[in-house]
Amino acid sequence: MLINKSQIDSHNAKHEKSHLKRFEAISSILSDEGVHVKDILEKLKSYQIAIPSWALSTGGTRFGRFPGLGEPVTFEQKMEDIGLLHAINRSSGAVSMHIPWDTPKDVKAVKQMADALGIQFDAMNSNTFQDQPNQKLTYKFGSLCNTDAAIRQQAIDHNLEVIEIGKQVGSKSLTVWLADGANFPGQQHQRKAFERTLDGLKSIYKELPEDWFVFTEHKPFEPAFYATVIQDWGTSLLLAQKLGPKAKCLVDLGHHLPNCNIEQVVSRLIMEGKLGGFHFNDSKYADDDLTVGSLRPYQLYLIFNELVDGVPGGDLSKSGFGWMIDASHNTKDPLEDLLQSVEAIKIAYAAALIIDRKELELAQDTNDAVKAQEIMQHAFRTDLRPLLAEARLQLGGAINPVEFYRENHVRAVLARQRG
Numbered sequence: 003m004l005i006n007k008s009q010i011d012s013h014n015a016k017h018e019k020s021h022l023k024r025f026e027a028i029s030s031i032l033s034d035e036g037v038h039v040k041d042i043l044e045k046l047k048s049y050q051i052a053i054p055s056w057a058l059s060t061g062g063t064r065f066g067r068f069p070g071l072g073e074p075v076t077f078e079q080k081m082e083d084i085g086l087l088h089a090i091n092r093s094s095g096a097v098s099m100h101i102p103w104d105t106p107k108d109v110k111a112v113k114q115m116a117d118a119l120g121i122q123f124d125a126m127n128s129n130t131f132q133d134q135p136n137q138k139l140t141y142k143f144g145s146l147c148n149t150d151a152a153i154r155q156q157a158i159d160h161n162l163e164v165i166e167i168g169k170q171v172g173s174k175s176l177t178v179w180l181a182d183g184a185n186f187p188g189q190q191h192q193r194k195a196f197e198r199t200l201d202g203l204k205s206i207y208k209e210l211p212e213d214w215f216v217f218t219e220h221k222p223f224e225p226a227f228y229a230t231v232i233q234d235w236g237t238s239l240l241l242a243q244k245l246g247p248k249a250k251c252l253v254d255l256g257h258h259l260p261n262c263n264i265e266q267v268v269s270r271l272i273m274e275g276k277l278g279g280f281h282f283n284d285s286k287y288a289d290d291d292l293t294v295g296s297l298r299p300y301q302l303y304l305i306f307n308e309l310v311d312g313v314p315g316g317d318l319s320k321s322g323f324g325w326m327i328d329a330s331h332n333t334k335d336p337l338e339d340l341l342q343s344v345e346a347i348k349i350a351y352a353a354a355l356i357i358d359r360k361e362l363e364l365a366q367d368t369n370d371a372v373k374a375q376e377i378m379q380h381a382f383r384t385d386l387r388p389l390l391a392e393a394r395l396q397l398g399g400a401i402n403p404v405e406f407y408r409e410n411h412v413r414a415v416l417a418r419q420r421g
């Protein structure tokens with residue numbers, strides 16, 4: 003299913019009058035506050051978020067999965083759905099592939115399709131946390147950390163295969179998330195498991211093309227329920243520092259224990275030049291993979307505050323970081339969920355861009371906590387949705403993505419087409 007321009011135009015024609023009223027109102031308020039609205043619009047327009055190929059259908063949990071209609075099965079159909087999202091919000095111009103879940107039958111055809119849809123290939127994801135049908139050796143007791151050298155080599159070879167596919171589609175990075183760990187004290191030697199993992203990553207690192215990065219993704223638990231080898235940002239940073247300049251740390255927001263100050267972790271990684279990118283999602287308890295900003299939009303805003311503060315000029319699209327969503331849908335239409343997630347990410351970015359950083363620095367230097375909070379919360383509480391809508395409008399997208407999606411019965415059309 004392709005979205006055509008007349009659908010976008012008729013939607014925008016309906017919403018344009020009220021949109022312009024809101025946009026002009028907030029633009030004049032922000033200009034009075036010394037904010038360069040044009041500059042922010044350009045930053046928002048060039049900021050693209052990658053859609054995970056594995057989040058376009060219903061994820062399910064171990065207790066059940068309730069698939070919806072018209073969900074994509076082939077990688078080509080997943081690309082089609084990402085093309086739909088991008089046509090609607092002009093902000094989803096990249097895909098993050100997961101191998102072997104998305105091993106394309108015809109890489110060239112997939113690349114041509116992506117080019118036609120204006121979609122880039124963001125980080126590739128390897129998978130040594132499941133045993134594939136014709137796999138020789140099991141990852142039951144881990145992959146790169148496994149005590150069996152043949153299993154470690156099998157995992158290294160898989161990552162090199164993923165890099166090969168990535169090179170053909172134009173990706174420039176590999177995300178390595180390892181389920182490796184132990185369920186019981188004494189089951190695994192903590193240091194030896196780390197050292198075997200480091201050795202394995204070194205074998206992968208030395209095969210990385212010159213202009214590529216490898217991201218290590220930390221996670222405290224699940225599926226390992228006592229110790230995970232790459233359990234937190236400290237271990238991920240240690241690995242990245244020991245591997246070299248092409249190794250960075252990927253921050254999945256759901257991979258932090260309750261009350262972890264994730265924005266402080268981001269600040270540290272930026273400071274060390276070791277932030278590689280993000281898997282955006284939201285959670286209340288654990289790795290819930292819920293809609294971004296659906297539970298803790300203020301934490302997301304605080305993370306973007308560190309990013310805008312840490313990246314020269316606050317232009318995140320030029321930072322080289324990986325901006326990816328990693329979510330799983332159980333009760334929402336996957337495409338509506340992703341439209342909401344992209345919106346929440348861009349709202350957090352926009353709010354961080356309007357912070358009066360001079361006044362904030364003064365408040366921090368004079369230990370004026372009240373003033374600092376006033377400045378921070380003023381930006382967070384300013385409704386910047388008209389700026390996002392204007393950015394979309396200027397890029398040829400829909401003023402109100404979710405409404406557009408429903409007005410055009412996109413899911414029903416997909417269900418009819420895909421049966």
Ligand code: LRH
Nearest residue numbers: 127179219254281289328
């Ligand atoms: C692990 C994870 C990882 C992906 C997987 C789908 O929880 O966040 O990034 O490989 O989800």
Ligand code: MN
Nearest residue numbers: 219254281328
């Ligand atoms: Mn993730």
